[in-house]
Amino acid sequence: MWLPCRCTSKTIVTSYARRVFKSYFCVFGRWKCDVAALMPEAVGFEGVKDCSSLQEFSVSNSASFWAAAARHRLSWIKPFHTVQDCDLSLGRIKWFEGGQLNVSVNCLDRHVDTCPERVALIWERDEPGSEIKAAPGDDMSPRKPVETAWREKGDCVTIYMPPCPLAVASMLACARIGAAHNVSSTVITVNQGVRAGKVTELKRTVDAAVKDCPSVQQVLVAMRTENPVTMTAKDMDMEEEMLKEDVVCEPEAMDSEDVLFLLYTSGSTGKPKGVVHTQAGYLLYAALTHRYVFSYQDGDVFGCVADIGWITGHSYSVYGPLANGGTTVLFESTPIYPDPGRYWEMVQRLKINQFYGAPTAIRLLLKYGDQWVQKYDRSTLKTLGSVGEPINTEAWEWYHRVVGDGRCPVVDTWWQTETGGICITPRPSDPEIVPGMAMRPFFGIKPVLMDTEGKVVTSNPASGALCLAQPWPGMARTIHNNHERFIETYCQPHPGYFFTGDGAYRSKEGYYQITGRLDDVINVSGHRIGTAEIEDVVNQCSAVAESAVIGYSHDIKGQGVYTFVVLKKDADDQEADLSQQLNNMVSKNIAKYACPDFIQFVQRLPKTRSGKIMRRVLRKVVERDLDGLGDLSTLDDPAAVQEIIQGHRKLC
Numbered sequence: 001m002w003l004p005c006r007c008t009s010k011t012i013v014t015s016y017a018r019r020v021f022k023s024y025f026c027v028f029g030r031w032k033c034d035v036a037a038l039m040p041e042a043v044g045f046e047g048v049k050d051c052s053s054l055q056e057f058s059v060s061n062s063a064s065f066w067a068a069a070a071r072h073r074l075s076w077i078k079p080f081h082t083v084q085d086c087d088l089s090l091g092r093i094k095w096f097e098g099g100q101l102n103v104s105v106n107c108l109d110r111h112v113d114t115c116p117e118r119v120a121l122i123w124e125r126d127e128p129g130s131e132i133k134a135a136p137g138d139d140m141s142p143r144k145p146v147e148t149a150w151r152e153k154g155d156c157v158t159i160y161m162p163p164c165p166l167a168v169a170s171m172l173a174c175a176r177i178g179a180a181h182n183v184s185s186t187v188i189t190v191n192q193g194v195r196a197g198k199v200t201e202l203k204r205t206v207d208a209a210v211k212d213c214p215s216v217q218q219v220l221v222a223m224r225t226e227n228p229v230t231m232t233a234k235d236m237d238m239e240e241e242m243l244k245e246d247v248v249c250e251p252e253a254m255d256s257e258d259v260l261f262l263l264y265t266s267g268s269t270g271k272p273k274g275v276v277h278t279q280a281g282y283l284l285y286a287a288l289t290h291r292y293v294f295s296y297q298d299g300d301v302f303g304c305v306a307d308i309g310w311i312t313g314h315s316y317s318v319y320g321p322l323a324n325g326g327t328t329v330l331f332e333s334t335p336i337y338p339d340p341g342r343y344w345e346m347v348q349r350l351k352i353n354q355f356y357g358a359p360t361a362i363r364l365l366l367k368y369g370d371q372w373v374q375k376y377d378r379s380t381l382k383t384l385g386s387v388g389e390p391i392n393t394e395a396w397e398w399y400h401r402v403v404g405d406g407r408c409p410v411v412d413t414w415w416q417t418e419t420g421g422i423c424i425t426p427r428p429s430d431p432e433i434v435p436g437m438a439m440r441p442f443f444g445i446k447p448v449l450m451d452t453e454g455k456v457v458t459s460n461p462a463s464g465a466l467c468l469a470q471p472w473p474g475m476a477r478t479i480h481n482n483h484e485r486f487i488e489t490y491c492q493p494h495p496g497y498f499f500t501g502d503g504a505y506r507s508k509e510g511y512y513q514i515t516g517r518l519d520d521v522i523n524v525s526g527h528r529i530g531t532a533e534i535e536d537v538v539n540q541c542s543a544v545a546e547s548a549v550i551g552y553s554h555d556i557k558g559q560g561v562y563t564f565v566v567l568k569k570d571a572d573d574q575e576a577d578l579s580q581q582l583n584n585m586v587s588k589n590i591a592k593y594a595c596p597d598f599i600q601f602v603q604r605l606p607k608t609r610s611g612k613i614m615r616r617v618l619r620k621v622v623e624r625d626l627d628g629l630g631d632l633s634t635l636d637d638p639a640a641v642q643e644i645i646q647g648h649r650k651l652c
């Protein structure tokens with residue numbers, strides 16, 4: 001090796017090491033001491049030397065932190081004058097007021113100008129090897145439909161489509177013209193969906209829904225398959241309509257706090273909530289978390305396999321990666337189609353650098369064995385992410401050891417539809433990642449645990465109700481048409497804090513682990529469902545007097561659905577037929593994943609004297625923890641429990 005003679009070998013070694021170290025760890029996001037490399041806009045923040053002091057700064061100087069990030073990361077039409085105007089106790093949350101921007105410009109135009117050849121979307125279609133890549137200049141890219149789509153600001157559009165470029169195009173088209181996507185006068189759908197080789201009749205579902213929705217004036221239908229569908233008077237061929245439009249569509253200047261989209265999600269009552277996200281804060285938070293949680297570098301291929309209809313797909317298949325000028329994969333298939341090697345064959349073929357999926361799929365795949373993973377080259381992978389539900393240690397270890405060959409950090413990311421983006425997560429740069437723990441708050445996030453008396457727990461280790469102590473730009477602003485419910489659900493349980501509905505444990509080192517919901521919401525294969533929603537549907541059956549749904553621990557799905565049903569007096573002899581009928585009803589009204597795994601018909605449910613169903617008792621019976629049944633003295637009729645125990649033994 002050639003060495004310049006004036007240097008001592010020590011300087012050579014250290015400077016060379018520094019260069020290698022810096023370039024290597026910059027690529028992998030592990031260079032912790034160089035703030036400029038980590039986050040250019042943080043240079044000059046007082047006292048910030050490294051990642052952990054940056055974290056402290058982002059919480060204690062939240063306005064300066066977010067203002068710098070917003071200026072650096074987003075392109076504004078008009079700069080904001082007020083960074084934040086928030087009062088969590090009143091449910092008032094406003095960020096970047098006075099500012100105007102357009103989300104589609106941030107996700108598309110500004111990157112088209114700098115990098116027109118870059119592939120923005122990779123549509124990984126159901127059949128492996130049939131992917132379609134879309135660069136911003138291509139016909140398949142969102143640009144064309146965006147520029148040719150609809151032009152009424154304030155219009156509302158429901159998008160009911162599988163993951164595909166036209167779905168992304170539709171989302172960005174809405175953003176371009178200032179239409180919130182979800183509640184609607186317009187619906188956009190496809191004729192049929194294709195998943196795991198099976199066709200689903202999406203258009204038929206829309207037809208049935210539109211019959212009950214007089215507000216819907218038009219339905220745009222794109223063709224995913226070649227099979228024609230019956231078109232009604234309201235239906236229009238989407239691609240034909242796009243061709244009729246002018247190709248230039250000026251972006252609407254949107255206020256920071258204008259609505260970007262609504263997503264319906266479950267709460268503890270029977271009625272799903274329309275969670276509202278707005279323009280600037282949401283986009284900034286999605287972009288920043290995408291960049292830092294996964295150590296996303298320019299040129300990387302980001303593979304989030306969530307459905308784009310879920311918040312995970314919104315933030316990490318669409319808005320986050322596109323705002324960062326990245327390449328994102330839209331995954332149309334399932335983890336085991338055509339075989340359990342699908343994800344890893346895709347990783348090899350598309351050279352995916354960050355893979356983001358749900359624990360339920362990991363648990364399923366680990367049962368098929370390591371050979372399905374090892375068959376494929378996964379050397380491009382740098383970060384592995386997990387989302388939607390707790391990941392058990394066995395699944396975490398397997399993901400890390402087998403999928404990531406022990407070399408890729410696994411980030412267990414905790415967040416919710418309401419938080420807009422990831423809030424608690426390890427970062428690849430962290431010195432230590434503990435399996436199954438969400439670990440540390442993201443920039444600007446301050447978690448606290450509340451005890452049963454509503455006081456903040458300060459000691460470690462501790463458990464309690466997880467709240468977030470200060471607002472952040474990505475948080476939901478309200479519930480559509482019901483701000484009261486927003487305040488009641490998130491702001492009132494612990495005034496001054498955002499209540500998440502989850503319980504958490506904090507270790508003596510201060511690391512967080514999410515322990516699960518504190519309310520009657522269950523999580524089946526990563527899908528969040530209110531037990532009351534399922535009960536609502538079951539109770540609609542004319543033979544049913546009442547029902548109670550609980551979640552129970554399930555090997556693969558995380559939680560399964562267990563339903564207790566009390567029939568009306570004259571309906572007792574129809575049990576077998578009824579199970580099928582109830583399953584069909586739940587599948588049709590909610591989704592297949594919400595269908596009960598078990599239906600136990602009982603004479604009565606255990607209730608308190610005031611008539612409240614004692615779910616705690618039902619849970620213990622199903623968990624077979626009869627010693628843990630606890631105090632039954634408040635039960636109206638203790639015999640009900642014995643009956644239920646016997647019925648449960650027969651069924652399972």
Ligand code: WTA
Pocket residue numbers: 265311312386387388389390391412413414415416417418438500501502514515516517523526527528
């Ligand atoms: C649960 C999904 C444990 C949690 C992004 C939360 C998790 C609900 C994790 C939100 C995780 C999500 N560990 N639990 N890493 N991520 N959850 O709105 O109970 O569909 O409240 O958003 O999922 O589900 P949602």
